Amino acid sequence: MVGLAMTGMSHYIASKMGIIGFMRGLANDVANDGITANAVLSGLTNTLAIASREQSGWQPKRPALIPEIKSPAQLLRGVNSGMLIHQTLGQL
Numbered sequence: 001m002v003g004l005a006m007t008g009m010s011h012y013i014a015s016k017m018g019i020i021g022f023m024r025g026l027a028n029d030v031a032n033d034g035i036t037a038n039a040v041l042s043g044l045t046n047t048l049a050i051a052s053r054e055q056s057g058w059q060p061k062r063p064a065l066i067p068e069i070k071s072p073a074q075l076l077r078g079v080n081s082g083m084l085i086h087q088t089l090g091q092l
Contacts, residue, residue, distance in 0.1 A: 016041050019039055019041065020039060020041070020088055023037050023038065023039040023088070024037075034082075036076075036081065036082065038076040038081075038088070039088050040069060040072055040073045040076065040088075041088055042064050042069045043064060044061065044063040044064060045063055045064045045065075045066070045069065046063040046064065046065050046066070047063075050063050
């Protein structure tokens, strides 16, 4: 949803951009300690909030399913993810 023109979502988009900035700064702060920092910004996810908006007639693109978000998150926290530093995984 970041980068998409959607009325009434500026607070949501701003919070996502804040997470990206925080994550990149944190990654720089802890890199010398061998710690990585990454983010999964799942975008539109199939939740109750989306279901309630759909009832009002809003038709989103296909929302992400929880298992689709779980796999990238597990990749980023895995023991072999040391080269993944300040990465942002997400969908539009």
